[in-house]
Amino acid sequence: MLLFTAFLFPVLAFAVAPNILIEQNPIDFGAVAKGGSSARSATVFNYNPMPATVTTGTWFSCAVEASGGVKCWGDGANGKLGQGAITDSKVPIAVTGINNAIQVSAGNLHACALLNDGSVKCWGYNAQGQLGDGTTTQRTSPVAVSGVTNATAISSGENYSCALINDGSIKCWGQNTYGKLGDGTTSNSSTPIKVTGITKAIAISAGGDYACAITTDTGGAKCWGYNLYGQLGNGTTTNSTTPVDVVDLSNVTAIAAGQLQTCAITLGGKAKCWGYNGHGELGDGTTANKSTPIDVSGLSSGVTAIDAGRYHACAVVNGGAKCWGYNLFGQLGDASITQRTTPVSVTGLSSGVKAIDVDDNNDASHTCATTTAGGIKCWGYNLYGQLGDNTITNRNSPIDASSLTAGALVAATVDPLILGNASPVSVTGADAAAFTITGGTCAASTTLNANEACTANITFSSTAFGAKSASLQIASNDPDTNPAIAPLNGKIATAPGxxxxxxxxxxxxxxxxxxxxxxxxxxxxxxxxxxxxxxxxxxxxxxxxxxxxxxxxxxxxxxxxxxxxxxxxxxxxxxxxxxxxxxxxxxxxxxxxxxxxxxxxxxxxxxxxxxxxxxxxxxxxxxxxxxxxxxxxxxxxxxxxxxxxxxxxxxxxxxxxxxxxxxxxxxxxxxxxxxxxxxxxxxxxxxxxxxxxxxxxxxxxxxxxxxxxxxxxxxxxxxxxxxxxxxxxxxxxxxxxxxxxxxxxxxxxxxxxxxxxxxxxxxxxxxxxxxxxxxxxxxxxxxxxxxxxxxxxDATANASYAYDIASIGRDDASALNQKQSKSVNAGFQPTLGLGEIAVSNTTNANTFADNL
CATH class of the missing domain: 2.60.120.200 (Jelly Rolls)
Known part of the structure; x- marks a missing residue:
């Protein structure tokens, strides 16, 4: 049975409180025959994705400091370092005027920061309106994105950006090639516009010419935009200007849109990728493109973070870093420049890795990771100083970014989600009797650390026809709303057999x-x-x-x-x-x-x-x-x-x-x-x-x-x-x-x-x-x-009388009320009837007292 997950409450990056996630809103049991049953397993989840404290763009990098400031380094073309000038820097330098950032995201030639009041500021190249300020004027210092005051997450892609809004919608702005803004058109927009049909998103990732989101109305993911290599994951290579469902994907806890391929993490820490695979960037041991999700070799559990680049991808697995794909510039970090079609360990980062980010705009790319100690390490292409080590020397293994050492970055911790100590899982409402809690792993005082989950098994059954509804309630220490509530819907209907x-x-x-x-x-x-x-x-x-x-x-x-x-x-x-x-x-x-x-x-x-x-x-x-x-x-x-x-x-x-x-x-x-x-x-x-x-x-x-x-x-x-x-x-x-x-x-x-x-x-x-x-x-x-x-x-018990069968009877679940019957086989056939035989079954006025 497929499980689906859904937010019940908004989530802000860096929040230390638990955030409860529960199965799709509502939980739909579908149509069930009278006397039959339908089962669902709801997932209760302490959802806290790792905040983006480091980001990589086209030959530059940025990071959030503990103070709320942002620093960038590398190629300064188009003002994308945000320092007020067009100047390269081989070491991190402060972005002008930002002191309350909680997330930063770099596109190819611009960058954006999410501030702790829900607003967004961007800087850099702006010819397609990717700064979102209503102009196409390049900015060397941050400017406010128009009309965004309640964002909970941001993501910048190739000449565009997107923001997750606290009502579950997504807004995007900038270049709209292939429909990557998701509004059903291909027209650029210098101010944010809503992505069509997205109302229950909990995560957003902007890639090259497409974007993806985790949604709770399907319990999976949706993508839109460019799809030549199947990167939208819907089993086709057809572009889409509006979101389409990624097939065969549920319980998604993280998603990353790269340049031409997409990767995701599902509940339990399994990594899946799809799209372009010419260099093995899907990690399945082949170089064949895939238009639907496939498992990344060896990453069936323990994955806590993932990112997709142009031709390579990386993940945090059990605290260590692993990468796969193109490696000409050492971007895999395994002390080689050998292409890999399955994940390899990053040298020196077998533990202590918190988050990882991959440049998704160039084949000459680089990778950066945040450590649990608070520092940043980078590796790969370094012609513009984007590794931050005060050199322009490529590195095929990690090196520290100068001045961003232990304790310099926010290292958020998450309080555990603790279920109530007495009957934390319950069903209430007028039709509560039709929905029964039948087990699962959610129990009194169950403790869930960040991104851990338990399940509540529910069975729907009733002897009365019609629509039924109730509410699943989960009692916990979540500070926003307690208990968490998810509607339960089902219907007792007739159906063939x-x-x-x-x-x-x-x-x-x-x-x-x-x-x-x-x-x-x-x-x-x-x-x-x-x-x-x-x-x-x-x-x-x-x-x-x-x-x-x-x-x-x-x-x-x-x-x-x-x-x-x-x-x-x-x-x-x-x-x-x-x-x-x-x-x-x-x-x-x-x-x-x-x-x-x-x-x-x-x-x-x-x-x-x-x-x-x-x-x-x-x-x-x-x-x-x-x-x-x-x-x-x-x-x-x-x-x-x-x-x-x-x-x-x-x-x-x-x-x-x-x-x-x-x-x-x-x-x-x-x-x-x-x-x-x-x-x-x-x-x-x-x-x-x-x-x-x-x-x-x-x-x-x-x-x-x-x-x-x-x-x-x-x-x-x-x-x-x-x-x-x-x-x-x-x-x-x-x-x-x-x-x-x-x-x-x-x-x-x-x-x-x-x-x-x-x-x-x-x-x-x-x-x-x-x-x-x-x-x-x-x-x-x-x-x-x-x-x-x-x-x-019984055919066996009646083997001698199995030739010309006729039957009468009533079966309410099938809407069957056969009051007279005669075998349609040739020859003399007697007629069975409830009372006197009528012209038709409908005109037979007699009734069965009991159901079959």
Missing amino acids: GVAGGLETWVKADAGIAATDGASVASWLDQSENAYDFSQATATAQPTYHSSNPSKLLNFNPSIDFDGTGDHLRNTSELMASSSPYTFMAVGVDEDAGLGYNNLFSSEAIVDYFNLYKQGGATGDNGWIPYAVGGQSHSAPFIGDRGSMGKGTKYSPAGGANGYWNGTNFTSDSKTNHIQPQIVGFMSENSATTDRFYTWTDGFKDDPNWSPIKDGLIFRNQFFTQTSLGADINVELWKGRIPEFLVYNRQLSDTEMAQVNSYLAIKYGATLGQGNGHVRKNGNNYNYITSTGSVIW
Whole structure:
């Protein structure tokens, strides 16, 4: 289970009081079936990231003194040393007029300081407005940033700067190449503007032409701007002028945007990096770029600080410094100039390191670190004296910056966060009974030092339908607010088989249709929480609704009839992310005796789509076909590839043009027109690195021996951009009835599939286990079960009576109330009923007293 973290209180740099961080606000348990449950594990965290007391820019460095003053050294071009002149200095010199700084951040040609009153001052180059004073005038001394009075952190990048505001928003100013100011444009701004969509940030890092933030609304990180090498971490190389989520990243405690690569620390001290890797700067032992986070080799725990540069990165690990990547100028500090693709120890700094900063603007770069004793050590390129040792000699191992020795810098300590001594974790509110604390490591008097955490496990469950809310309360010694409160939200809802988690859309003919019997269907409303409805504006393409015509009902339930010549329903909006795992299921009745394909459903873009077809050909080759076309937006080998999702061994050899799976020859052939409904679908992890693809027919699970990894194909580009019922894009329409269709944004477990299949089989009179040649055969995996997993018909115990199954019953979690039923199999079939048999299940006036 993924954990998410969120600030409940503002944090100021150098604060010595504990600062409590708790799981995402609010903690959402999603939709849960009646009688089911959903669990979350909330992280309680004493969040105190190491304050930035030293910073490196293009050939210069700056540091905060214990007095609140700032000193800079190195290249003085553009006035970036802030001393009132354009002069280089090989030793630290005071920045003019600053005596109350708590943080300093250097960009490429300018620098900014955060003052203890929440205001910001900047100095240096200003052609793009990066000083934020409303002008583009270069300044050799600090000027106030316009309109920023309540900042809690700052970060300067390449010709721009950003500030974290105490309300959780972020403001940026300066150059806006590639949209790095995050406001949805590429227009420069000489005054601060808000980053779009960021309201709950707790950290900010400005890199080259992009920036990143830690946010609490997702529990992870968001990045925006330049993305040619995947440095935004969203799995693409597409630039973004507004924030996008970094994928596969949660519980982030620190983030660092470099020139072309990004690094982060997650809870427990694990380092991850992504983006450009031409010199091994991602630290994974390779030089291959990565557009999603990967683990840094050997840094699975103990990392307390991290920074990314142009071509190298460094971290503080268990008190020592380690670096990796480009090293021509000795910037790795390992007494060599050898490039490293995995972390190496910095010479002489195996302990006593507090923070580290890497120049992210030049390949001729340098690195500086703050020690626990209060001094600063630097190494790497030194042509302008940026190491501060009063020389211009490059160094491949650390050397002291002159006049910044022990005790010269702020060395903040953090008080421990101590939980209450009696029941520190509790739930309050009107629906508190629905949320139960079930364990975890947070206990009475638990003590958390800086950046340590404990967990509180919570389970949501209720027997009453509807939305539920309460509050998680954590009692502690945090001085700002006690107790800390995080809202808890959940909902008890109906779902197929009671499987509610991840349900993206659920349309069924007995709900969400305004038409009367025999009328056209203009819209079919989604019964999930997402309102992903299907519609058809063209009257001649609208299918027909049947609710009382006995010949068109399916086990006495309504159906929608598609004529095979034009009828279809569609939603043109995105169903879910193209990289999402998925489970598609539907009930279909093939009423076309002709040859060719009938499309039950499809999810597609313009040239990239997959579908589920019913082949109506000769007896030997009919069956269901998952089918895909990869358009030219894919890289090879997708171009022109057809039928890839059908590759398998069932009816054609692997690699065949079209492979059929789960064929059920007895239901349809070239001579007959059968009207037996089947429960069909497929599922996949849809992963670029590990994928299993499975098909289902009437409860039978099959592996068609296909996966993106195995076939060298990754079907993730424009999937799910629109979804159709009864058609693909324009052709191969469905002739027959579709009473139900559902999609999950995950791959369901076998138990969950048994619940969904049982629900559909009971409702539509299907016999589970009859697919894929398993006609009149059953086994343990075809048990009929309730939404809570209880077996109501045991296939083993009833092996002699497994042929023509019909069921009645009530299961509230599935919204199932089947009061009469008849097997849809051919031949004489008796009808079961609650009281007198009616025309339809709906018109049967009898009621079940009990739920299944």
